[in-house]
Amino acid sequence: MxxxxxxxxxxxxxxxxxxxxxxxxxxxxxxxxxxxxxxxxxxxxxxxxxxxxxxxxxLGLADRLLHPEVRGKRASWDAALDAVAEGFTRALDRLGPEGVALYVSGQLLTEDYYAANKLAKGVLGTGNIDSNSRLCMASAVAAHRRAFGEDVVPGTYDDLDQADLLVLVGSNLAWCHPVLFQRAMAAKAARPDMRIVVIDPRRTATCEGADLHLPIAPGSDVALFAALLVHLDAHGCGDARYIADHTQGLAETLAAARMIAAEAPALTGLPATQLEHFCELWAMTPRVVTLWSQGVNQSSAGTDKANAIINAHLFTGRIGRPGMGPFSVTGQPNAMGGRETGALATMLAGHLEWDAPGEHAALADFWGLPRLATGPGLKAVDLFEALGAGSIGALWVMATNPAVSLPAGDAVRGALAAAPFLVVSETTRRADTAAYAHIRLPALAWGEKDGTVTNSERVISRQRAFMPWPGEARPDWWAVAQVAARLGHADAFAWSGPAAIFREHAAVTGLARPASRAFDISGLAARSDADYAAMPPTRWPVPASGPATERFFADGNVPAGRARLVPTLFRAPHAQPDAAFPLRLLTGRLRDQWHTMTRTGSVPRLMAHAPEPVLTLHPDDEPALPDGSLVRADTPAGSAVLRLARDAGQRRGTAFAPMHWTAQFAPAARINAALIAATDPLSGQPELKHTPLRVSPYAAAWHGFLLMPQSGGADLAAWCAVTPLEGGAWRHEFAGPESPAEAFARLRALLPAEEWVVLEDPVAGVFRAAALARGALAGFVAVAPAALLPPRDWLAALMTSGVLAPADRAALLVGRRADGPPPSPMVCACHGVTVATIVGCGAADVAGVGAATRAGTGCGSCRPEIATLLAREFA
Structure with missing residues (x-):
């Protein structure tokens, strides 16, 4: 290597x-x-x-974990790996295979996934290996398996170009999958008759490109698609030949849908006329793609929601052909790879099944590991509950941050803190979970590691290294193989590199044939190292013999013989609002952030669009709470504190909070600590979007901010949010219970200064100080009883501007020059364009703004926001 x-x-x-x-x-x-x-x-x-x-x-090495650590001290790889093997051996001796576990990630490459699954199920003999993909696409997997007999995504991205109707369900495509959104927008521009429908409780950025927005009540998707199925049947839209030749389960599925459909307006909160319009549009448009994401999956009824969508496509035969089909898009780069390698508690490698005759034996024989787990293990939420109960004696976490991402987050942190033996493979020290580890293993990051990933349309692509390995960081698969060798299975893990692992993985997909199986890449099992290195993007299946198919389910090409229409039930979200918790909390992603910010949180321009954690309410909800104030979000599971924002596009009775903030950036704003741990009974996916909520003022004696050349950490006040700024400075937002004078003195002491420019008004509780060094601004602190504080942007820019001009120095305590532009929020992260620049450029449309300012000409994900600004400006 x-x-x-x-x-x-x-x-x-x-x-x-x-x-x-x-x-x-x-x-x-x-x-x-x-x-x-x-x-x-x-x-x-x-x-x-x-x-x-x-x-x-x-790609920088700041905060990188570069050496193995045992009990907080640097150690050699040999010592750390010996300790890992010993820790798992002790847990096996004490608790058996049920007492050990791995928790892995869609950030792993397929080769890492394969090695980890082989270690867990084959060597440790446990089904307790699950992935953070359980949090994003497990309900889609369960629905696929019920409908198709296997986890198969029928569609490809080309269908977005060819569809005449694109229905986006629980998917803010513009922010969460921007490239697909831009592809859909390009298709609509080329074919103006194309229609886009967004089904989402919130009016998101995606709605700006839509012809119809259905703001359904949270959790009511099954009712909507039951009404659609009944409408399709009533209007003769069923494909009788396809149903007869290729499906089963129609009668019971229609009967279940009819029981719900009459109540659909009340359950969805949509007017009957709007429901009818959607059903007619769907019925009259043969080429329809229904694309769904986390708004469907992250639910205690997520599997039924996905099957309700699939039912409509199977009933009409609108599946597997160009421009039509149900399409689940995944949240992570290799969620699909984890499904393929069996790195979920409910699956074996290569889409093999525990209960399929001969398949378990075939895999055990191929691996030469007779202790192969004989049944499913614990899913993610159950796994961490078992850890907290003392039932798991050793846990290995790879490339994920469960201390932040799982619901009931404080309970998860308690379980991690109490774990008898915890190993964490990580790239960064900034991952909250790493703080609890007994052993930390330095992993390779993107740009350093080498392998494959599979995307949402079944395309296997190479992730290639272009940066050297830093410090003693090593591939995840290598660490797994080294532990397996110490447990007596060196031969089964004697891979020379990722190409050898990929060949073995591909060979597994050819086992137990001729059983009908869609996922088959056995035709890649003989690829040389050179062929693997040069492998172009390749869509599966790639069988060793027989023709490959580009599409499934059309013209009778149903891998399991017949697809199944699945009766679905309307189940309200697990916990309902009541007098104590009258609102409903929805969570999701921001445009420029990724998961728990361990990568994106260090990039100033990605933090500029949303520098603080925000809770968004409809203007009519809790009207007494001032916009911009800090509020406490309480649920039956916990609480978080965030900045309040108002948005008329937010459905009344709901609140939205982003899931990204961690203890490294805003510890009091970890919203997943407030989410209940309800799960879908079939998929085990947690209900991350439906927690009862109440919102109240956050009691603070002072508010403030601190600008300094480096991060002071996120523990400088009871409430703190930390943000990197362009040029290397850091912004800290604060609130706390002590007096403003005490807070000011404490924060001012953190700044180095040769000279001070100070404003102190103890009676009013207003304090400001600018720290100067050699005539340049070295830091700034402001404290006041309320959140009305000087603007930050101009001061932050001054910290990198060198010696201050006299006019700038004179305006320091005000926060902006009298002749300067007012502060303006960032809109375009690619080109650093603000609201003021867009509104003031004189253009009347998005294209004109792009030509004048470059805003929207990069990734394009800000184009809906630009359109909204222009519509408001020229209304």
Whole structure:
């Protein structure tokens, strides 16, 4: 294994969402890289979103974990791996296979996933290996398996270009999968008759490109699609031949839908006329794609929601043909790879089944590991509850941050703190989970590791290394193989590199044939190392014999013989609002952030669009709470404190909070600590979008902010939010219970200064101080009893401007020059364009704004926001 690489352009794959965009990365010789979209990759055709475009800014080694650590002290790899093997051996001796577990991630490469699953199920003999993908797409997997007999995504991205109707269900595509959104917008521009419908309780950025928005009541998707199925049947839209030849279960499915459909207006909160309009539009448009994401999956009824969508497509035969089909898009770059390798508690490798005759035995024999687990293990939420109960004696967490991402987050942190033996493989010290580890193993990051990922349309792409291995960081699969060797199974893990693992993984998909199975890449099992290195994007299946198929389910090509229409039931979200908790909390993602911010949180321009954690309410909900104030969000499970924002696009009775903030950036705003741990009974996916909520003022004696050249940490006040700024400075927002004078004195002491410019008004509780060094601004602190504080942006810019001009120095305590522009929020992260610049450029449409300011001409994910600004300006 060689950690050195030449400085040249390398084709690789983006590590963010499940779109799986191709990237061309060229090291810049200074520890970073220039990034551009790969025009030849079928997923994105050269497009990148704001996060992907900023990947070159995430490659620094600040806060990297570069050496193994045992009990907080640096150790050799041999010592750390010995300790891992010993810890798992002790747990096996004490608790058996049920007492050990791995928790892995869609951030892993397929080869890492395969190695981890083989270790867990084959060596440790436990089904207790689950992935953070359980939090994003497990309900889709369960629905696919019920409907198709296997986890198979029927659609491809080309269908978005060809559909006449695109229905987006619980998917803010513009922010969460921006490249697909831009592709859909391009298709609509080319074919103006194309229609887009968004089904979402919130009016998101995606709605700006839609012809119809259905703001359904949270959790009511099954009712909506039951009404659609009944409408399709009543109007003769069923494909009788397809139903008869290729499906089963119609009678009971229609009977279940009829029981719900009459109540659909009341259950969804939509007018009957609006429901009828949607059903007619769907019925009269043969080429329809229904695309869904976390708004469907992250629910205690997520599997039924997904099956209700699939039922409509099976009933009409609108599946597997160009421009039509149900389409689940995944949240992570390799969620699909984890499903393929069996790195979920409910699956075996290669889509093999525990209860299929001969398949378990075939895998045990192929691996030469007779202790192969004989049944499913604990899913994510159950796994961490078992850890908290003392039933798990050893846990290995890889490339994920469950201390932040799981519901009932404080209970999860308690379980991690009490774990008898916890191993964490990580790239960064900033992951909250790493703080609890007994052993920390330094993993390779994107740009350093080498392997494959599979995107939402079943395309396997290479993720190639273009940066050297830093410190003693090593591949995850290598660490797994080393532990397996210490447990007596060196031969079964004696891989020379990722190509060898991929060949073995591909061979597994050919086991137990001729059983009908869609996932088959056995035709790739004989690829040489050179072929693997050069492998182009490749959609499965790739069988060793017989023809490959580009599409499933059309013209009778149903892998399991017959697809199944599945009766679905309307089940209200697990916990309902009541007098004590009258609102409903929805969570989700921001445009420029990724998961728990361990990568994107260090990039100033990705933090600029939303620098603080915000709770959004409809203007009519809790009207006594001032916009911009700090509020306490309490639920039956816990609480968080966030900045209040108002949005008329928020459905009344609901609140929205982003899921990204961690203890590293805003510890009191960890919203998942307030989410109940209800799960879908079939998929085990947690209900991350339906927690009863009450909102109240956050009692603070003072508010303030601190600008300084480095991060002071997020523990400087009872409430704190930390943000990196362009030029290297850091912004800290605060609130706390002590007196303003005490807070000011404490925070001012953190700033180095040769000279001070100070305002102190103890009676009013207003304090401001600018720290100067050699005539330049070295820091600034402001404290007041209320949240009305000087603007930050101009002061932050001054910290990198050198010696202050007299006019700037005179205006320091005000926060802006009298002749300067007022502060303006960032809109375009790619080109740093603000609201004021957009509104003031004189253009009347999005294209004109792009020509004048470049806003919206990068990734394009800000284009809906620009359109909204222009509509407001020219209303």
């Amino acid at each position: 060689d950690g050195s690489l030449p400085a040249r352009a390398t084709r690789t794959t983006c590590p963010y969402c499940g779109v799986g965009c191709g990237v061309r990365a060229t090291p810049d010789g200074r520890g970073g890289a220039t990034i551009e979209g790969d025009a030849d990759h079928p997923a994105n055709r050269g497009r990148l979103c704001s996060k992907g475009a900023a990947l070159g800014e995430t």
